[in-house]
Structure formats: C-alpha cells, structure tokens
Amino acid sequence: MEHQSPAPTATSDTSTLIKDTNLQGFGEDVITASMQRPVIVDFWADWCGPCKQLMPALEAAVTEAAGAVTLVKVNADQNQALCGQLQVQSLPTVLAFWQGQPVDGFQGAVPPSQIKAFIDRLIEISGGAQQSNPIDAALEQIDALYDAGEYMQVVQGCQQVLGHEPGNIGTVIRLGDALLKMGETDQAKTILTQLDPNAINDKDLKARLERLNTALELSAQAESAGDIEELERAIEADSTNYQARYDLALAHQAKGNLEAGADALLAIIMRDREWNEDAARKHLLKLFEVEGADSPFTLKYRRRLSSILFS
Known part of the structure; x- marks a missing residue:
C-alpha cells in the first residue's frame, strides 16, 4: 500500500464547504461533521476519466446548496485502507453521511439533475440542517439580542464572531451600533470611522453604517x-x-x-x-x-x- 500523504488544503472561497481529507482526518471531517449537516464523500483518482467529469458538477451542486451539505474528497490511490474499510470497489464512488452513518450514495459519473436530486434527498433527510453557515447563524442570534435590547450580549457575541472572522463588516457595524446604544460613543467611533461606506456592497449594511455615522455626528454636536x-x-x-x-x-x-x-x-x-x-x-x-x-x-x-x- 502506498504511503498516505496529508490532504491538501483547499484554497478556494468554498473551502468551508469543499475540502480534501485522508484516513487520519476522516473521523473529524466526515463522521463528526455529519452530526451537524450531511457530508458527501467523493472517492476519486487522477487516472479516472469519469471522476474528472463528476467532480466539477458535484462541487457546483454543493456550492449551490449554500451550506446545506458539504463535500469531502478522498484520493483513492493515496487512501487504499480507507477505501477498503468503506468497501469502495469502483471509481468514482460517492457516499453521503448523516449523523455519523452512510445514508445514500451512487457510483459513476451521473448528470447534474441526478446530483441535484441526490442533494435534495440529503437535505430532506436532515431537515435542511444548518443551511446557513455558523457565522450567519451567530449573526441571526445577535440580531435577535439587539431587537430585545440586550446590547451587552450583542457586544460579546460580535467579539466572538470577530475572533473567528476579523474582517466581517456586518459584525463590525453591529458592534458599533450596540456600543452606541450603550452610550460608549468613543469606542463606537473608533470602530465605525475605520469603515468606508463606499467599499460596502450590501446596501442595507451601507445604509446602517451611514445612519450610525450620522448618530456619531449628532453625538459630537451634543457634547x-x-x-x-x-x-x-x-x-x-x-x-x-x-x-x-x-x-x-x-x-x-x-x-x-x-x-x-x-x-x-x-x-x-x-x-x-x-x-x-x-x-x-x-x-x-x-x-x-x-x-x-x-x-x-x-x-x-x-x-x-x-x-x-x-x-
């Protein structure tokens, strides 16, 4: 059996949805991850023509699902022991895991319509679990706290999100807004004045930042x-x-x-x-x-x- 090399690191923007793994990472990347949302595992090889046809279509369908499922790719040549454990006998083989167990799968290069139907079944099985990514879910909770007037908890939640994703503009704006509501004008000004409204594409976030900058202006006048x-x-x-x-x-x-x-x-x-x-x-x-x-x-x-x- 060939020596198993570490899984390459994904470099695309879809790295949170699509990644490579090996025998060592399979438990975390597939079994553990599938407790939250379905994980599709694609077994492939460089010499396999149908694999090269299937993979782009599979990646596109997973991306289109917007976080409802994830895709993990396994190089069969480099992970023969793993293929043996899962009884993968031909390539490409696609298996889907949910709650730590295989729940569906197929073999060969299938058309995009069948891939979509496959993913739709997984979403139905999982009840659409975690169709938004963890950052989006956290921001939804932060917005609920803001609406309830729990501004200190909003600040704490924003700080946690920024610890994982420092450049999240929406979170920075929410943080500044909550600080203003708490009367922490200087802190809010330090945070918000670093943002350029013209660099923000989301019109709602842009409008919110402009409103907060107006609030800062009025606060300065009131001083x-x-x-x-x-x-x-x-x-x-x-x-x-x-x-x-x-x-x-x-x-x-x-x-x-x-x-x-x-x-x-x-x-x-x-x-x-x-x-x-x-x-x-x-x-x-x-x-x-x-x-x-x-x-x-x-x-x-x-x-x-x-x-x-x-x-």
Whole structure:
C-alpha cells in the first residue's frame, strides 16, 4: 500500500464547504461533521476519466446548496485502507453521511439533475440542517439580542464572531451600533470611522453604517451643548433666541431625551423656518434617520413636522 500523504488544503472561497481529507482526518471531517449537516464523500483518482467529469458538477451542486451539505474528497490511490474499510470497489464512488452513518450514495459519473436530486434527498433527510453557515447563524442570534435590547450580549457575541472572522463588516457595524446604544460613543467611533461606506456592497449594511455615522455626528454636536436650565432661562428672557432653543435641543439630546429635543427644534421651525439655513429642520431629519423610519419617535414627530410645514 502506498504511503498516505496529508490532504491538501483547499484554497478556494468554498473551502468551508469543499475540502480534501485522508484516513487520519476522516473521523473529524466526515463522521463528526455529519452530526451537524450531511457530508458527501467523493472517492476519486487522477487516472479516472469519469471522476474528472463528476467532480466539477458535484462541487457546483454543493456550492449551490449554500451550506446545506458539504463535500469531502478522498484520493483513492493515496487512501487504499480507507477505501477498503468503506468497501469502495469502483471509481468514482460517492457516499453521503448523516449523523455519523452512510445514508445514500451512487457510483459513476451521473448528470447534474441526478446530483441535484441526490442533494435534495440529503437535505430532506436532515431537515435542511444548518443551511446557513455558523457565522450567519451567530449573526441571526445577535440580531435577535439587539431587537430585545440586550446590547451587552450583542457586544460579546460580535467579539466572538470577530475572533473567528476579523474582517466581517456586518459584525463590525453591529458592534458599533450596540456600543452606541450603550452610550460608549468613543469606542463606537473608533470602530465605525475605520469603515468606508463606499467599499460596502450590501446596501442595507451601507445604509446602517451611514445612519450610525450620522448618530456619531449628532453625538459630537451634543457634547458642546450647554446647561438645560440656563438655556431655558435664556429662552424665557427672549423667545426669539433661536440659538438657545437649538442648543437646548442638543442638551436634551445629550441626556437621551429626544422628544424634548425635537420639541425645541419644532419650536424654532414654527417661529422661523429658515433660521440658520434651515438648521432646525435638517437636525430633526437627522434624528429621524438615526431612530429609523418606523420608530414611534419618527412617526410622531414627522407628523408634527408635516403639520407645521403644510399649515
């Protein structure tokens, strides 16, 4: 029997779905991995013409399945003992494992339609287990925690994901968002300002980053706001002191009281819509952007703004 060489390392983008293995790696790559989702094992050899016809079609079908199954390739010439254990007598032979056991298989180069039917059966057997990759599954859980207001757990979850995939832009954005919600503005700014919105292809992520950058901008403005009581006294002394009203809006915003801030901005718009190049309305629109189009705050104050502008 020939000496068994280590399995080559996959270098394509599908390396998490398609890999090579040998006798030493079979337990982890196939038996253990099949406890999570079906694993297809392709036994092949360099001299086998049908193997070279089957493999590209098999790889394409596994890629198209988007994580519902994985493919492990075994060079039969280099793993004769493994072939003997699994009673592989002709090439190509394809076996499918689920929950540690062989559940289906075929021999020879079959057409793509049969490969698809084969994979569909495996997905049905497994109930579609893990059709998304672990990172996607983790992000779904993180989003659920965010919606529940569990921002500290969101931060912890994002840090774990970034430990495995440091360049995951969606995770970085989620981390920055959660830090902003927790009031950790400096940390959020350090993380988010390193990202270039123009380099992000996902339009939803790009919009989310732009919204967060707007939130950072508003936060920076609020840092220079004055004392609320002093500003209120200045307004009481002069109702046309629109700068004081604007600063009051920022001061309320800095305290997290967006409604009081919006009220101060609307008071300016009611009295002088064009003051300081429409600064009050523009600032209010930024608050709408940060809070989201469907938030109760935005819906309430957008209605009030419309009633003032169109009265």
